[in-house]
Amino acid sequence: MIDRRQLLAAAACSALSLSARAAQGGTEWPQRAVKIILGFPAGQGSDVLARLYAAELNKALGQPFVVDNRPGAGATLAARDVARSAPDGYNLLLTSSGPLTVAPHLYSNLGFDPMKDLDTMALIGRSPLILLVRPDSPIKTLPELVAAATRQEMTCGSGGNGVTNHLALEMFKVASGARLMHVPYKGAAPALTDLMGGQIQTLFEATSAALAHVRSGRLRALAVSSPTRYSQLPDVPSVAEFYPGFDATAWAAFAVPHGTPQGIVDKLASELNKCQLQPAMREKLIQSGVEPTPDSTPATARAYAQAEFEKWRGIIRHAGVKLT
Numbered sequence: 001m002i003d004r005r006q007l008l009a010a011a012a013c014s015a016l017s018l019s020a021r022a023a024q025g026g027t028e029w030p031q032r033a034v035k036i037i038l039g040f041p042a043g044q045g046s047d048v049l050a051r052l053y054a055a056e057l058n059k060a061l062g063q064p065f066v067v068d069n070r071p072g073a074g075a076t077l078a079a080r081d082v083a084r085s086a087p088d089g090y091n092l093l094l095t096s097s098g099p100l101t102v103a104p105h106l107y108s109n110l111g112f113d114p115m116k117d118l119d120t121m122a123l124i125g126r127s128p129l130i131l132l133v134r135p136d137s138p139i140k141t142l143p144e145l146v147a148a149a150t151r152q153e154m155t156c157g158s159g160g161n162g163v164t165n166h167l168a169l170e171m172f173k174v175a176s177g178a179r180l181m182h183v184p185y186k187g188a189a190p191a192l193t194d195l196m197g198g199q200i201q202t203l204f205e206a207t208s209a210a211l212a213h214v215r216s217g218r219l220r221a222l223a224v225s226s227p228t229r230y231s232q233l234p235d236v237p238s239v240a241e242f243y244p245g246f247d248a249t250a251w252a253a254f255a256v257p258h259g260t261p262q263g264i265v266d267k268l269a270s271e272l273n274k275c276q277l278q279p280a281m282r283e284k285l286i287q288s289g290v291e292p293t294p295d296s297t298p299a300t301a302r303a304y305a306q307a308e309f310e311k312w313r314g315i316i317r318h319a320g321v322k323l324t
Helices: 006-023 045-061 073-084 097-106 142-151 164-177 188-197 207-216 262-277 277-285 300-319
Strands: 034-038 065-069 091-096 120-128 127-131 156-159 180-184 202-208 220-224 250-256
Touching: 034 045, 034 073, 034 142, 045 065, 045 091, 045 120, 045 262, 045 277, 073 091, 073 097, 073 120, 073 250, 073 262, 091 097, 091 262, 097 164, 097 250, 097 300, 120 127, 120 262, 120 300, 127 142, 127 164, 127 207, 142 220, 156 188, 164 180, 164 300, 180 207, 188 207, 202 207, 250 262, 250 300, 262 277, 262 300
Parallel strands: 034 065, 034 091, 156 180, 156 202
Antiparallel strands: 091 250, 120 250, 127 202, 127 220
């Protein structure tokens, strides 16, 4: 027969167990719809990526994952909203290097600290930039471009001040000593149009925007910005083959508000990695210009984001880039 003291002890143990499970996230999450908050408009590459992952997470975890597009201020508004939300696993941020590791060095007041208020918990893909010239350009290799830009200043476009391809240009100037004049545009499309039209001489551009032009012969690829060669252009060298350590890769990651229970973080990271290992999902990512990163963990993702934060701080300070 159980006496009163045994009942009280059992109740206390049960309460402690429930408390521990709550602190860790337990196995209960998710119990309702989860928002994937994105700082870009519907229809863009990031939005396509978000919806691919939303569909897979829905199937894997049995609850709706809903993409919530909140564009504005270079995607920093969406990041700020998530940073200020409850750390309960129901507001996830799908983000890139810009809002987390570049914007803090460009803007005087973001209203949040990405490295303290958000935890990057899973990388979901990396994409190199492609250094491009017109197909009729006399420049056929990266050393030839550097030699030409040493003799005389050349024009190099970007999608705008402070965006990834602008910063890749600044990093390349530091590494190579090439004299490249930055010509900012309002997005990738007009920059690519002017490159093909001969108004500018070269351009770093994301695979999602540039790959089709390279494959069709409308543009020539001189190099890719990742540390190693890009699987879709195996004959094109990386910049790092000429300038060791060069890495100006675009990337995407999921982040959560700081303080989100570790159990939720680990569960979500595990499911995201499983998504990337599925052959159909992997093929969709690769076709969209994204190299899967299925070996990411919360610890390695946070360390990667911190290293990127420090890297871009140095490049931005050296180039003197400031927006507001």
